[in-house]
Every structure is written in C-alpha cells, then in structure tokens.
Amino acid sequence: MATSELGEFERIRRFFAPLTGPGGMRLLDDAALVDCPAGRRLVVTTDAIVAGVHFLPGDPPDRVAQKLLRVNVSDLAAMGARPRHYLLTTALPSEFGTDWLAAFARGLEADQRHFGMDLLGGDSVATPGPAVLSLTAIGDVAVGAEIRRGGACPGDRVWVSGTIGDAWLGLAVLRGAYPELAPAHRASLIARYQVPDPRTGLGPRLAGVAHAMIDVSDGLLADLGHVCEVSRVGAVVHADAVPLSPAARAIVEADPSLLPRLCAGGDDYELLFAAPPTASETIRALSASLGLPTTAIGTIEAGAGVRLLGRDGRPVALGDTGYRHF
C-alpha cells in the first residue's frame, strides 16, 4: 500500500520512527506504552484535517503538519493539560510523494520539540481521494486541575487570549481579499491561519482560576455558545472589547461592519474562559508574566445564548456571520 516511491515500511522507518520516544518504541510494536505519572490524569483528543477542506493541497507540508498537531495541542491547553504524546494517521493519495512526506515530518519534528511531545504510533494508508490527516494528542493534568466547559457562573467575566479574527482574515487574504493591505499585515494574517499558536503556557496556569474554558476553533461566538450550553448560562460580549491585531484593526477601520464577522470566524485557537471578577488581578498578572495579552470581553449571565453588543449597547445582528445558536 505504498503511496510514494518508497514502500510503506521504509517510509515509516525513515520519516516517522525517528520521531518516537521510549513509549513509541520506534514504531516496531503493535501498540505503544504510556505511563501516567502519579497524581495526574491523561487527557486525550483527536482532530482530522482534509485537503481542500481544512488545508490547501499546495500548502507547505511542514505547515500542514504543524497545523494538525497544534489544533490538537490547543484542545489539551483548553483543558488545562500539558501536551506529551501523539499518534498520527495519514491517508494519502499517490501524488503526495517522498518529498512531501519528508517536509511534513520536518514540520512535526520542529513542533514536537517545541511542545515537548513525542510520537507514539500511527497508521499510513493509501487513498484514491484527497489527503486525510488525523492526529490523536495525549496530555496530562494534575487530578482535579482539569478545566472543563461546564463551570461558568452568572457574574463571571469572559476573557480571551491574544487576538480574534486573524485566521479568518488570513484565509480571506489567501483567497485574494484585501489586496491593498500592507505586505507585513498580509503575512501575519496568513501565518495565523496556517500555523496557530496554541496557548500551552496559559492553559495549565488557569487551573483554580478559570471556571470554564474552551479554545476558539469554531469561532468566538459559537465557542462561547458551547460553554454557555454546557454551563446552562448565557453571555454578553461587547464587540468593541474584542481584541484585534494591528492587521485586523486596519481592515476593520476601513470596514467596521466586518467586526461581527470576525467574532464569528473560526480557527483562532485562542483560549476563551470564564472567571469570577475576583480573579481579574491574577489573570492580568499571569498575562503579564507570559507576555500574552488577555482581554475581558463580556460577562456570563443567567439565561441562555450569546448576545453581541455594539458600541451603542444594542445587539448586533448576527444573521450574516455564520453564527448560530445551538
């Protein structure tokens, strides 16, 4: 079932075996071994990306690998967990040859070093269709320190790390939008789309601080909606408070009607969390120590659903933003 010039076994041996740690045993066994340190629990998540849907077949393979790993690492961070291991499944068409795989493996290698992870195992199959890449990430968290979606309480402040909307704009730029934007802004938006920066420094340090947390993948409003649904509360977000990068700000200043759309766009992989007002100073100090901005953008309230309020305090119509209430 070779998908390239090399046979499956040789490709695994050459590109993936070097990425394993002790538990992955150089991919020479039926399965891998994972020890869980005393007092900790394992945290597992899985996400897949499809060529033509979640990435473009012509995207740089190392960036595709990094995006695949990072969207999973972001889920671990959103639970307050630290990343440790991953398993990888590649279903590749024959035109993804050895060069593509070599670059893909280089992207994994750089990122697993960055995040302190190793490869445990995987599968490599051929497909006559588009490439489908699936990754399972394993992290760990101190027992009781996991941060779930269901703990938001009325009166909590809603916080978000970093900036919102860049990935959505980055995809738009790749598709030809905003030709008038400064080249540095264009590059920064594209990078945010192609290689998200999961907040592994912040997530685990919010244990005991945040009542509920999620990473922004479906979009700020949709993901806050997920938190509200599980927590059985509602939320209000002030559009003007939503943090924007200089590139996004330049675009919104030219077209203010885009702001609600950015609040609905996905793929930011920032952390969105609810914390009691008494935690605000702790969060600001943590944010400063990490050099990662965090911004209070709204409030949890009794009820259900998410309302986005404009500068005038009136609800912003979300009909055209792609956001829907679950």
Add this chain to the structure above:
Amino acid sequence: MATSELGEFERIRRFFAPLTGPGGMRLLDDAALVDCPAGRRLVVTTDAIVAGVHFLPGDPPDRVAQKLLRVNVSDLAAMGARPRHYLLTTALPSEFGTDWLAAFARGLEADQRHFGMDLLGGDSVATPGPAVLSLTAIGDVAVGAEIRRGGACPGDRVWVSGTIGDAWLGLAVLRGAYPELAPAHRASLIARYQVPDPRTGLGPRLAGVAHAMIDVSDGLLADLGHVCEVSRVGAVVHADAVPLSPAARAIVEADPSLLPRLCAGGDDYELLFAAPPTASETIRALSASLGLPTTAIGTIEAGAGVRLLGRDGRPVALGDTGYRHF
C-alpha cells in the same frame, strides 16, 4: 460541515454521545480524561480504513464499524493488553447519510459492549473523496506484563491461534471466486473477512508465557517476519501445520498450491507468538480453557528471515505469495 441531513453537532449528539463513558463526558468538552489504574500502563494504537481500499462502500455499516474497532482491539490483544476506550474520526462524503451513520453507531455500540470499551472523543469532518475512518484504541496492561515483538529466542516454538487464510479467502469469495463452495463455507469466510475476532481472551493470559507476540494483519509470514526482524532471529514454518478452517481446507484440498498463498494472506487477526518449548503444556491448557485452538507451526532459529517448508521438508517458493522479506 454537515455530511448528511443532520448538522454535525446534532449527529454527534444523537449517534456518538450515547457511546461515551464518564471520561468522554458526552463529547461536551475539548478533550477526554483517562485515569490509569495503579500498577498498570496504558497501551495505545491507531488504525485507519478507507472505502474502496479496506472495505467496500456498500458493506453493511455496522460491520464496517466492527472491523474498524476490532483491528485496533487486536493490536491491544497482541500486546497482552485489555481494551478500555477509543476515539473515532470519520471523514465522510455527503452520500453517507444519517441512515449509514445510525447503522455504523449501532455496530460500535454492540462491539464496545462486547469488549468492555467506551468512546472518549472524536472528530467528524466532510471529505469530497472516499470515506476514511480512523480509530485510536486505548487499553491497559499490568506493568511488565506487556508482550512485545522483540523477545523471540532461537529454539522457541511458533504458535498461532485459530485458523489462517479465511479472511483472504473471504475477500476472494466476495469478489466472485469459489462459486462451487458450500454456502455455509462461503458465509463463514466472508464473516471472517468482514468481522474479525480479536483474541482478547488469549492475549493478556500469555503474559509470562510468550516471549514475543504480534497479530496477523499483514499475513502470517510477513508478520512472523516482523517478529524475527525486531528479535534479530529467523524462523521456519511447516506449511502442513498451519491451521485451516473447514472452509479453507475444502478449498486447499481442491488446489494444494493455494496453501502458501493463505500463509501470506492478511487480515486474519489471529495471535502469532513465540514461546519456549517448556511453555507448551501451559499453552495447550490455556487454549483448552478458552475453547480457542492454538497450533505450533514452526520454530525460531538463529539467523534471519522466514522459511516456509512443504511436506517434503523443502522450502516452498514464496515468489507468488506477496510475501517479501523486510
């Protein structure tokens, strides 16, 4: 990204959330929690199947689900581990609608009850290509009781559970071969191809008995080759000793030249293991207590590579079997 009449969230809620256990939290969080019992290690493996490659798009969806789960469970059994949890990724084209998914979920439900597993998490994406299904299985094993591939020693006997070649013949029957075969034989071969029976009862009980173990997925000879390569030994297999089902025996009696081909065919999901001669009585007693035949088919020897010997004691040519030495 709905792949059917229902939206993604509704499909997950309806079909997959009911399959979760406590750690999967009804798929309402970013990731799942896994506790590892004291004195045990977790064992993880992942395998993917592609429509048109590993199953046929028209195959019954519940059987597809069972095959996907079982090929992974077989890897756990081959490490001596017991199955506990799984994560599932589906990349489905739009023609796989709600009915397909409902039947697929029913297959999972029946099997996870059978094997004592629960769903931890997953991802559900749309693809314009053929369905790609990927599953990560998690089991556990007492520390030190894991059985790896690398421990086979010269003088060990080579054993295999159940019967060999049925799945390969089952696929041939599905493709129209052996029209003269008795209907009951045809049905039993097809069932062996579509729904393997991983040896979860036997695997963990071979801890301290088997020196090395693997499950037969690539084919008896290829998989024995994997054991030999990692153990740095060779092996000899007596073709006449290889256990055949009544259906396979009927076919081989009509065409004896098929026997080597069955030894190279894959997808048996039997356990293939090496154990010292002193363990033979223990293995026979275990086999009897489980009602699962196990058969000594050869010997581990110094050197490298796998030799298949015919009734006359001379090597059988493997050029046309698909087996190659790694």
